[in-house]
Amino acid sequence: MVPVVGPLLAAAVLLTLPDRLVLRRVVALLATAAVIAVGVVLLVATSDGAVPVLRVGGWPPVVTITLAADPLSALLVTVSAMVVLACLVAAAGTGDDCQRAFLPLTMVLSAGAYGAYLTTDLFNLFVLVEVMLVPSYVLLALSGGPGRAGAGRVYIATSLLGSTILLAGVGLLYGVTGTVGLADLAGTAREVPAAAAAGGVVLLAFALKGALVPLHDWLPRAYPVASPVVVALFSGLLTKVGLYAIIRIYAVLYGGDPAYHPLLVAVALASMVIGVLGAIGVGSMRKVLAFHMVSQIGYVLLGLALFTAASLAAAIFYLAQYVLVKAALFLCAAVVGATRGTDRLSRLGGLAASSPLLALAFGVAALSLAGLPPFGGFLAKFLVLRAANEVGDWLVLTVAVLVSLVTLLSMLKIWGVAFWGEVPRAARERTARPGLALLGPPLALGACALLLGPLGGPLLQVADDAAAGLLEPAGYVRAVSGR
Amino acid sequence: MSGPLIVGVLVAAGVFLLLRPGQLRLVLGFVLLGHAVNVLLLAAGGLHRREPPVDGGGPESADPLPQAFILTAIVITFGITVYLLRLLRRGARRGSRPPETWDGGPR
Amino acid sequence: MILAVVLGGQFLLAAVAPVLTWWLGRNAGYLLAVGYLAGAGLLLSQRPLLLADQAVAVSWPWLPSLGVYAELRMDALNLIFALLVLGVGAFVMAYCPRYLSPDSRHTRVYVTMTLFAAAMLGLVLADDLLLLFVFWELSSILSFVLIGQDGRPQARGPAIQALVITTTGGVALLVAVVVLTVSLGTSDLHLILADPGRLATGPAWAAGALVIFAAITKSAQVPFHFWLPGAMVALTPVSAYLHAATLVKAGIYLLMRFSALFGGQWPWDLTLIGLGLLTAIVGALLALRQHDLKALLAYSTVSQLGLLVSVIGVGTPASDAAAILYTIAHALFKATLFMLVGIIDRQAGSRDIRALSGLRRAMPITVTLTVLAAMSLAGLPPTIGFVGKEAIFEALITVDAVPWLGWIAAGLAVLAATLTFAYAARLVHGVLSGPTRQRELHEPAWSFLAPAAVAALLATALGPAVAILSPMVERAASDARPQGPAPYLAFWHGFTPALGLSALTVLLGTLLFWYRRRTGPVLAAIPTTPPFTGYLERFRRALLRFGAVVARPAQVTAPAPYLARPLLAVVALAAVAGLLLGPLPTGHPDATRPGDWLVLGLLLVALAGLLTTRSALAAVALTGAVGLILAAWFLTTGAPDVALTLMLVEVLTTVVVMLALRGRPGRLVAPGRRVGLIAGAGLAVLAGVAAAVATAALTGRRDLSPAGDWYLREASAATGGQNLVNTILVDFRALDTLGEAVVLAVVAVGLIGLARPAKAVGQRPDAVRHAVDPVLELAYRVLAPVMLVASAVLFLRGHQELGGGFIAALLAGTAVGLGHLAHPAGAPLLGRLRGAPLLTVGLLLALVVGLAPVAVGRAFLTPVKLPLPGVGSVSSALLFDLGVYLMVLALVVAAVRRLDSAPAGPAPGPIRERVR
Structure with missing residues (x-):
């Protein structure tokens, strides 16, 4: 409950506070830190297979909304809150939060995301997704540069269409089954074809929100227009909720029905390939990173598609580490933007010499993204490959390997130009030195990426627990439905 | 058959408006789609029960849950529509430049 | 535990290196060298244990749920490679202080090189496949950093090229690790190697091919050899350490380690022999035509690594021993040569063979040392290079997979060795002969020369004294492949065929050198880079262009295309579901009331008007009308709250739209092109049909939901609300x-x-x-x-x-x-x-x-x-x-x-x- 209410309360308090920036920042940071603490508590509480539930309003399970935390939810709440925390600090560095609305909106957005991870009710999920998305519309418009109007329109239009489809899907599910509670719906799509069709509409909506190929192009169109801190926030929360919902719904509602594996694998592979190809074809840091999101989402979906204990654990591990790494990269872009005033590759150069710490943070995160050891990304890639090999899928294995190589190529492209290239003349005059608030967050997230390699055991343990919960959702279902 | 048909015509009209150029059509298209989903939700509760769900209602009482869903959805759609109208206002004042010309981190 | 201490100590050295450089400046290298030597000494103290056929090991749980342990293990083979890493490292660290310029602290160079040494040490000590892979890639990354040197313009391309090639190999290794781990159920290296029979044929082929691929990228074998000469833009100590002695030996180590698993199977053996000899000859040919001494040495390294690879393919105890011995020899004399070239470069201001001349008068000691190291390179007695090369010839002759193959292989090796002799002679001739051109040329400070001198003398002395190495090398050979004792390594074997081949090599090499003016043009015609690097570059550009094409749909400004795809997906989903959905429960007959048709008719009229009007005002009003019609309908369906809310929302929406539109021309945008209109209308109709069918099929076919039932029965009592x-x-x-x-x-x-x-x-x-x-x-x-x-x-x-x-x-x-x-x-x-x-x-x-x-x-x-x-x-x-x-x-x-x-x-x- 704290993850949802805490930030909302903070948002309300932020709205009442006078224009004392320091005070406002402290409130937002404290709320987020509290969420991290709760997330960790939930992680510990769920580690023995228990599923803590909260029945909002204290009514019987059939008629009310139940929030529940299993290892997957707890992990995602924790990781998301870490990203939010980093973004808040970075926003203080870039000055994004000087906009009066920035902090309250961020709080509401994050509350929606945490809620979406915890809720077990599909209609409530729709509402919370809206709670998350509507602030994002405003943030995009608040923080974007020129061109934000067009990008904002595309963004709002697509996500609104997604929400409409989602609501229609939820309605159809209710029409077929008479319930919108995930626990009551468990396994129905496997038994009732009509429920599978209705669930398909819901999944389609989340595929659009999660930017899966072929429904991906809104993301690289819209995200790069927002300020890098805001994109980091979006990348850590928004599409991940779509992805989470797909994972959860496929596992619970469909019971991982193998009939859909080929389709999921195809979508996953297409996302991986198209995303990475797009990334090498564009010319600004944020655009490259935005396309990579599509590619990485494909990796996670791949883990889901194979639907074995190993592959699910791989997907969850991948998701967690990639959220952190991606945020680190976007925050690096934020530092670049703040010091050089642009993140277009053609106007960058010499960053490695002018700010070595930034180069370090970017290097670590980029190598982790490309799946090179000793960073967390390599374990994630190893787990995915291992899962693919276990089921003997050589096509998947080959594509995953090639995509990771192209990922490295695209990261090297950024590195070679922006960090090693000649300092462009325009940049020589206006090169500010990044402060701690700017550099700290990407460095901290980079450190997380680094530590996830050698110390990946605990995270893998959580991922294993979460995978077990997805593979065999009976415990989750029992706890939520109260039966 | 009436419920599905109402949904169908609303969706068709809404989609048609969405795919046409122009801000206002986009907004109105989403308004129509919102209506369509509301009718769908109501149909999901079962259109054969048409008495208002009040305490002590008879066997014909409609399922109150979809109605609550619709109320929530209407209000959300209203909020977003209002926000979209703001876009309409902005979009009119200055056209969108292509994103490639943009440059720049936060000010 | 001692392994963990040494490895940890190496990382610790990297951590304290900044402190050292802050305190001592460039002289920090000396202290670091002491640190390296201390590590080497500690490892060496385990020697008796290893010679007694025991191993030292230590392990921690890393990913317990996968059964992956961070495990280090040292047998004789590991020890030899670890000593190479630390020993050559100590030489290079002691060489750095005088090589590096005095005006800067060079913290990054020291830190990165020490980190690299740690990674390399980890690589040769790792006893877990995953851990091995971690250090393998880490060494590639650090090599990239060291080549790149903060992005000096001429270093960027080679650094990126080296990283791309080595990480491609790294990924292959990762897949091999995955295949082995999954098919054997463990990632413990020595368990895997101990029982080669457990591996099924399919995974064995895959893993074997992948391991070879990984090794030849790292060890710069044809056709991936071109990254190594490119890497010569790095500082000379880096070239000496990484690109002669250690990093490129990682591939050799990998092949040697895995020969227990794959060796003795003809595809593995013949691939290694063939690739190795090909590389040996190509590398030597290319070396022969270089003028830049560093480039010459780089191609020479390629060539000699090829020789090593081919010997590993032979797979007898003698050949393993030969490979190990020559690995040691090569690390010693090649690092020495690099250090000496660096000295010459610093003193004479050039390392172009054509610009150097007559150094023997001005720098006699340097030149003497160079000659000694070059003798080792050429395989002349009494150096360790000679012993190593003899052993290689001897091993190659014994290949018997195919009749005469042994002699063919030995012949090719002789060819490579002949070329090697010739370029070694060119090197010596270049620095030795001719008049002294530069003035003020003088011997470097003894402190600059000392590390190279010690190494050169060591490489020479170890020839006659090879017996010192013998027990350890033999132990290592049987650790690599437990198949009986290796022959005793000796300086003098008597008059063997190998000695004859050595003599032949010297003879042919001398002739080749003598007629160098005639052979020069022939050599110059050989392309330096393999032809496929051009294709590679073209492929890269094509990839970039293709990427731009892929990215294009995401650049469109108008929202319509972004909406069309999801809508199409919805239609497709409906179509598929419609085809696959079986029989449905029947619906309730009284779900439709007569009044509904009136509502539908009104709706159709309003929508028709809405779709055709060009007046903004009318469009808004008609949309409002649609809402009101629906509100009225909601009243008839038992949803008065919804109806009232919808009505108010419609009124408010209309008010707000009117406000937003106030004072604006009341026309909507022109409908646009006809094609778009038709496509849009088509999609709209499809979506409408899909929605109607979905609603008809999936709603109204069941009774009151449990939740609805509960609310109707209990809600009022529970809340007090009606x-x-x-x-x-x-x-x-x-x-x-x-x-x-x-x-x-x-x-x-x-x-x-x-x-x-x-x-x-x-x-x-x-x-x-x-x-x-x-x-x-x-x-x-x-x-x-x-x-x-x-x-x-x-x-x-x-x-x-x-x-x-x-x-x-x-x-x-x-x-x-x-x-x-x-x-x-x-x-x-x-x-x-x-x-x-x-x-x-x-x-x-x-x-x-x-x-x-x-x-x-x-x-x-x-x-x-x-x-x-x-x-x-x-x-x-x-x-x-x-x-x-x-x-x-x-x-x-x-x-x-x-x-x-x-x-x-x-x-x-x-x-x-x-x-x-």
Whole structure:
């Protein structure tokens, strides 16, 4: 409950506070830190297979909304809150939060995301997704540069269409089954074809929100227009909720029905390939990173598609580490933007010499993204490959390997130009030195990426627990439905 | 058959408006789609029960849950529509430049 | 434990290196060298244990759920490679202080090189496949950093090239690791190697091929050899250490380690022999035509690594011993040569063989050492190079997979060795002969020369004294492949065929050198880079172009294409579902009432008008009409709350749209091109059909839901409310309601934060803009109070009858909107309302009320009776609803105030989006 209410309360308090920036920042940071603490508590509480539930309003399970935390939810709440925390600090560095609305909106957005991870009710999920998305519309418009109007329109239009489809899907599910509670719906799509069709509409909506190929192009169109801190926030929360919902719904509602594996694998592979190809074809840091999101989402979906204990654990591990790494990269872009005033590759150069710490943070995160050891990304890639090999899928294995190589190529492209290239003349005059608030967050997230390699055991343990919960959702279902 | 048909015509009209150029059509298209989903939700509760769900209602009482869903959805759609109208206002004042010309981190 | 101490110590050295350089500047290298030597000494102390065929090991759990342990293990083979890493490292570290310029601390060079040494050490000690892979890639990354040197222009390309090639190999290794781990169920290296029979044929082929691929990329074998000469842009100590002695030996180590698993199978053996000899010859040929001494040495390294690879393919105890011995020899003399070339470069200012001449007079010691090292390179007695090369010839002759293959292999090796002799002679001749051209050329300081001198002398002395190495090398050979004892290594074997081959090599090499003027043009015709690097580059460019094509759909400005794809997906989903869906339960016959058809007819008329009109006003009005028709229909379906809400929302929406459109040309954008129109219409029809079919198929085919049934039976008793829909909103599903209210609040925040109020934009007196309309004014005066009272009544009775916070707030909002229409400058009383405070109070109220029960140990949003002085008590649900009311009102107020877009001066352009 704290993850949802805490930030909302903070948002309300932020709205009442006078224009004392320091005070406002402290409130937002404290709320987020509290969420991290709760997330960790939930992680510990769920580690023995228990599923803590909260029945909002204290009514019987059939008629009310139940929030529940299993290892997957707890992990995602924790990781998301870490990203939010980093973004808040970075926003203080870039000055994004000087906009009066920035902090309250961020709080509401994050509350929606945490809620979406915890809720077990599909209609409530729709509402919370809206709670998350509507602030994002405003943030995009608040923080974007020129061109934000067009990008904002595309963004709002697509996500609104997604929400409409989602609501229609939820309605159809209710029409077929008479319930919108995930626990009551468990396994129905496997038994009732009509429920599978209705669930398909819901999944389609989340595929659009999660930017899966072929429904991906809104993301690289819209995200790069927002300020890098805001994109980091979006990348850590928004599409991940779509992805989470797909994972959860496929596992619970469909019971991982193998009939859909080929389709999921195809979508996953297409996302991986198209995303990475797009990334090498564009010319600004944020655009490259935005396309990579599509590619990485494909990796996670791949883990889901194979639907074995190993592959699910791989997907969850991948998701967690990639959220952190991606945020680190976007925050690096934020530092670049703040010091050089642009993140277009053609106007960058010499960053490695002018700010070595930034180069370090970017290097670590980029190598982790490309799946090179000793960073967390390599374990994630190893787990995915291992899962693919276990089921003997050589096509998947080959594509995953090639995509990771192209990922490295695209990261090297950024590195070679922006960090090693000649300092462009325009940049020589206006090169500010990044402060701690700017550099700290990407460095901290980079450190997380680094530590996830050698110390990946605990995270893998959580991922294993979460995978077990997805593979065999009976415990989750029992706890939520109260039966 | 009436419920599905109402949904169908609303969706068709809404989609048609969405795919046409122009801000206002986009907004109105989403308004129509919102209506369509509301009718769908109501149909999901079962259109054969048409008495208002009040305490002590008879066997014909409609399922109150979809109605609550619709109320929530209407209000959300209203909020977003209002926000979209703001876009309409902005979009009119200055056209969108292509994103490639943009440059720049936060000010 | 000692392994962990040494490896940890190496990382610790890297960590303290900044302190050392801060304290000692470039001289920190000496202390680091001592550190390396200490590590080497510690490892060497385990020698007796290893010779007794035991191993030292240590392990920690790393990923326990996968059974992966961070495990280090050292047998004789590991020890030899570890000693190479630390020993050559110590030489190079001692060489660095005088090589590096005195004006800077060189912290990054020292840190990276020490880290690299640690990674390399980890690589040769790792006993877990995953750990091995980690260090393997780490060494590639650090090599990239060292080659790149902070992006010096000429270093960028080679650094990236080296990284791409080595990580491609690394990925292959990772896949091999995955294959082995999955098919054998463990990633423990020595367990895997101990029982080669367990590996099935399929995975064995895959893993074997992948391991070879990884090794030849790292060890710069044909066709991936070109990255190594490129890497010569790095500092000379780096070249000496990484690109001669250690990094490139990682591939050799890998092949040697895995020969226990794959060796003895002809594909593995023949691939290694063939590739190795090919590389040996190609590398030597290319070396022969270089003028830059570093490039010459680089190609020479390629060539000699090829020789090593081919010997590993032979797979006898003697060949393994030969490979190990030559690995040691090569590391020693090649690192020495690099160090000496670096010295010559520093002293003479050039390392071009054509610019150097007659150094023997000015720098006799340096030249002597160079000659010694070059003798080792050429395989002349008495050096260790000679012993190593003899052993290699001897091993190659014994190949017997195919008749005569042994002699063919040995012949090719002789060819490579002949070429090697010739370029070694060129090197020596270049620095030795001719007149001394440069003035002020002199011997370097002894401290600069010392590390190279010690190494050169060691390489020479170890030839006759090879017996010192013998036991360890033999032990290592049988550790690599347990198949019997290796022959005793000796300086003098007697008159063997190998000795004859050595003599032949010297003879042919001398001839080749003698006729160098004639062979020069022939050599110059050989392309330096393999032909496929051009294809590789073309492929890279094609990839970039293709990427740009892939990225193009995401650059379109108009939203329509982004919407079309999801809509198509919906249609496709409906089509597939329609095909696959089996029989459905029958629907209820009385779901359709006669009145419905009237509604449908009205709808069709309104929609037809909406789709065809070009007047903005008409479009808005018709949309409103659609809403009202639906509201009427909702009344007939038992949903009065919905109907009322929808009605109010329609009215408000229309008001707000009118405000937003005020003063704007009332035309919609032209419909656009005909093709788009038809495609759009087609998709619209398909989507409509899909939606209708889905609704027909998936709704109305079951009885009342369990939840609905519960509400009808129990809700009223449980909450005390009569209006069940309202009880759901404020009691059972209050979280949804909170969420939607928050959405509205956010929109209000957005409107307040984004749009400046009209006054700030326009700076013109409002009275001029819009005179107060007397009719609207009257309407406002009469209606507003009524609406407000009605609003209050609706709010208070919401729980019992038709009404509730939403409806009430919408009604009040309508009054506000009316007020704004009547008094654009600010209506009396209601015009004073501001969005921000309303929504803040509303949000706080809703949250606090929701949290209140938590204080007494109940769940969030549990309704409780709160004492209220005067009235008795009030349900917290009512207060919650009040919060919602305030937030809804806040949005309306904000919308009315902020969206009023009356023209600021000249009329703005039509409402359209400029499509690029």
